[in-house]
Amino acid sequence: MKTRFLIAALALLAGIPAMTIGVTSGVVAADKPVVIADATGTVGGIKVPSANHPITTDVPAEATHREITDDQKRVRNYADQPPLIPHAIRDYQIDLNINKCLTCHDRRNTAGSQAPMLSVTHFQDRDGQTLGTVAARRYFCTQCHVPQTDAQPIVPNSFQDFDSVLGHAQGGQK
């Protein structure tokens, strides 16, 4: 019996420094400009679903965001950026049997669909050989091309495009 009390007391003692460190590090994190979710689970006033919650509480899921499906092309931030998908792609099947995207965007189908054709880079294999059809490494469209939602970024983004960096930004860019 005595030994049990002893072990419990030792455990409590061992816990005290850990608790104090926890408290101080929380304060430090709040002071730093580095964006880490603080104890209230917010970043810059925005609630972050994955922030540190007590594991025992049920946190209601965040509402999902709406897809942007207005068919408007978005400007690319740099020339190599894969263009975004401005339409709904729910249930689009991309597998061994069929690639739903290619039924419109493939070279053979653009006359009927009036969709933009895949760029020529998609017809080249990794050795630069041009093929008659879409290269296998380019087959899975959504690896690079994604639709957008109306979600606001939870972390601020300081990206500047080429023109703004060079200082000759023209009207019309973001």
Place this chain on the structure above:
Amino acid sequence: MTIRDAVLCLWRLFALPSVHFSLGFLTLGGFIAGVVFWGGFNTALEATNKEAFCISCHEMRDNPYEELKQTIHFTNRSGVRASCPDCHVPHQWTDKIARKMQASKEVWGKIFGTIDTREKFLDKRRELAEHEWARLKSNNSLECRNCHSADSMDITKQNPRAAKMHETYLFTGQNTCIDCHKGIAHHLPDMQGIEPGWSMKTSQK
């Protein structure tokens, strides 16, 4: 000779006027029996026309039904959903009976396990899909149009892309729903050699 005799004997018995039963009993009894028979037939028919019946077989429950659950015809913003017979059984009586008679082949398939594993189902999927495409093509996508009427379609509410396609192909009668909207409720089989509706070389109909 004996068969002819037997048939003749039966016919004489059938043609004989009733000896023991009154005319009233026979007409009323016949009427009631008819009502019971017809009611029973229709109830049985309706019972086989429910989704619960379709997915009481593992072939349908594990393959097409699982796929349907992901799609917009199962879960969507307004909560209206299509069940199996909405798309796969014609709603009009004669067409329905014709389809039900066709479906007796599916009972055969069930008994002999034509698609009783995932692999068998996948191997047969192209053939099964082609049957459905052919059926919807020949009846001008009737089961689609039971809910989606071209007359009630407000294309100003559609994406410009969709509106243009419907104007070009649907309203002109050049194509029917299934020509472009294949695989909207289930996964597609190997589509080798099948052109999309807007690129079909033979879309004149």
